[in-house]
Amino acid sequence: MTQLRTAALSDVGHLRSQNEDRYLRDDRLSLYGVADGIGGLPGGEDAAQMAVEEIAKAVQKLERDPAEALVGIVQETSECIADLGARLSPRTGIGTTLTVSLFREGSVYIAHVGDSRCYVWKDGQIDLLTRDHSVESDARLKRARGEVAHYHEAHRHALTRCMGQPTPVEVDIHVRPLMAGERYLVCTDGVTRLIRQSELGEIIGAASNPEEAARYLVELANRRGGPDNATAVVVFVDEP
Secondary structure (H helix, E strand, O other): OOEEEEEEEEEOOOOOOOOOEEEEEEOOOOEEEEEEEOOOOOOHHHHHHHHHHHHHHHHHOOOOOHHHHHHHHHHHHHHHHHHHHHHHOOOOOOOEOEEEEEEEOOEEEEEEEOOOEEEEEEOOEEEEOOOOOEHHHHHHHHHHOOOOOOOOHHHOOOEOOOEOOOOOOOOEEEEEEOOOOOEEEEEOHHHHOOOOHHHHHHHHHHOOOHHHHHHHHHHHHHHOOOOOOEEEEEEEEEOO
């Protein structure tokens, strides 16, 4: 059985007045993730906090296949956030991204909504495991299928899915076998908009421990201006 070493760090950055990011780092449940409250809407902090709390509570009771169960857990959590939004902000609602990874019985199960991301590093190679649910990303996907898709540059980062939306949320689920030597990064866009994927790979690969990697990533985002909250959760998969 593999062993996990983990770390998480979040910082408000240099321009925001409050931190609307939240992270999950539960070594007992082997559950790790991030939620990024949607800026420009009231209650982003409340949405992100509810997301991580409700997911953790539901995973504690998880008894069936994680891949199947996670879809329902995330959808039910989204409904809870929508209900909270109806009370806190009836006109606009509240919302958050959510990307979580659950390590169980030799596999990792990733559930994803929004534009926070999950990466895996192994043998010098880093791969993005999630797809942003944004206007730009959706347009690229449509074009790859031969469809016509246009968008205004000013709206390229706008989310097309989020936790707390009024309609049932579509959840992306990824399942992959766990391998010793892998290193996972779950992070918000306060990290990924400022640090290129190749740099993420170099930092994760060079780090001697998860704490070093998480700290370097957040500090680098701040050195590059820190325009947004920055949050990183790092998981090293070791030999037993």
